[in-house]
Amino acid sequence: MSPAGGDQARRAAAAFEELRGVAPRGVWSAPGRVNLIGEHTDYNDGFVLPFALPHRTAVAASPRADGVLTVSTLGDDGAARHAEPIAVADLEPGRVSGWAAYPSGVAWVLRSQGVTAGADLVIAGDVPAGAGLSSSHALECAVALALLGLAGVPEDRPEIARWVQRAENDFVGAPTGLLDQTASLLCTEANVLFLDVRSGKAEQVPFDAAVQGLEVLVIDTRASHSHTDGGYGARRAGCERAAALLGGPALRDVDTAELDEALPRLPAELQPLVRHVVTENERVLRAVDALRAGRVADLGPLLVASHESLRDDYRVSCPELDVAVGSALAEGALGARMTGGGFGGSAIALVPVERHDAVVRRVLAAYAERGWATPRTFPAVPSAGAARDD
Incomplete structure (x- = not known):
């Protein structure tokens, strides 16, 4: 395991093996964020200055041949909760609710980009939920990287941020801007990310x-x-x-x-x-x-x-x-x-x-x-x- 994902990556991988009986094909993780300053400016084409937290959400994943998406998440007590399996081809806004809407929304968006295969996903994380620290975007970004990685699609992180925004806006129903997902994908250690949302220009400060x-x-x-x-x-x-x-x-x-x-x-x-x-x-x-x-x-x-x-x-x-x-x-x-x-x-x-x-x-x-x-x-x-x- 790389040091980035740390304990959460190990938790997700171990839970995947326990639930599925085999090791996952891979594990991807993404952090929550703190926005140092620049609030409600992102959807106004403005400037933001976030940095990534050490808290992360990890997704252990393997492909499926039947086109079905299965999603499980580990609670704080270590017990797994399971979403109802659903065919990727059947994903539409309104079909999935609650926490499972976030990974499902990502799969729905990526389907329009040609990523149509099913997958088994097991999620573990320690980004505090409901704390304004972007737990939902950490989850969505980790899922996006996992599904793209399984499909062998090269990463274009600014484009992935826009796909995640679409999942949040159009599938989940939250009208968020580009700050959170861009921070999760582009932030680096020891720097804050100075992002001009209009131009997409990013500077590590x-x-x-x-x-x-x-x-x-x-x-x-x-x-x-x-x-x-x-x-x-x-x-x-x-x-x-x-x-x-x-x-x-x-x-x-x-x-x-x-x-x-x-x-x-x-x-x-x-x-x-x-x-x-x-x-x-x-x-x-x-x-x-x-x-x-x-x-x-x-x-x-x-x-x-x-x-x-x-x-x-x-x-x-x-x-x-x-x-x-x-x-x-x-x-x-x-x-x-x-x-x-x-x-x-x-x-x-x-x-x-x-x-x-x-x-x-x-x-x-x-x-x-x-x-x-x-x-x-x-x-x-x-x-x-x-x-x-x-």
Whole structure:
């Protein structure tokens, strides 16, 4: 096994052999991600700055000759859950629901690319589900690489990201952009991925917070979120409407210098959405400049401004996220913000290493005072992207 997939690749391979009686043809894995900054900019043709987490989803896979797709997944208790087998030829949106819709959607998209054979898939992973850390895209990217690998199709990772987006949008019904799947596929160890979504240009920007005595602390609020409940889609539709009213293909085309002139041309309900997207793109560019210059601490105020914009203008935060951010800042974090699509999920904080324990205690105490579930916290470092593990 390669070091990328680690324990999850070994778990998936062992479970496959136990369930199927033979070793899998191969194992592929893909990571979850943290988006350092650049939220809700991807579907507006803007800029994003994610990095891959060490947490991964692994898929052990072998081909089948009968055209049937079987999918099993290991729970935290090690017990396997099995989806109903289905012929790849019969896959259509609406035919599969729940967790099995994600791998099935990938198979459905790849069918249109000539990948029509069946497969046995066994999944194991430790990307926290519902935490805004892209567990669904880690699963979809690992499945895509597995099915393409079994079919012997050469990888074009930017194209695979678009296929995974189609699976998420059209099969699962979540109107997500290109950030998550591109991060899972393209991120590399020790770097953040500076992605211009419109052009597809990607730059690996070195990011080593530890060398400056800092860390990125992830705070999983345990407030579960969903991209299929309408809130995400409503904001995306609002952005598309605003871009059309302003006469451009996307909000990417509105410059910060033009913002004051552009906003009065829009209905009042669209103005905050546009203000967030335009200013968030500017924050990404400033964050990249800071990292190129080695000024990691300069990210702090940008993270705070991003959270305030997501909370007040885009309105995708929630009390759990706001308390996590406020508690971290009160205990010495240089910056903090919600990360991911919002409505729950996780926050991140840029924390001096010596303040780690104090920040965690402050966050846990704030949650306990409110009777909320205890959040999960862990430091995150830029890790390897998707790969074949065996």
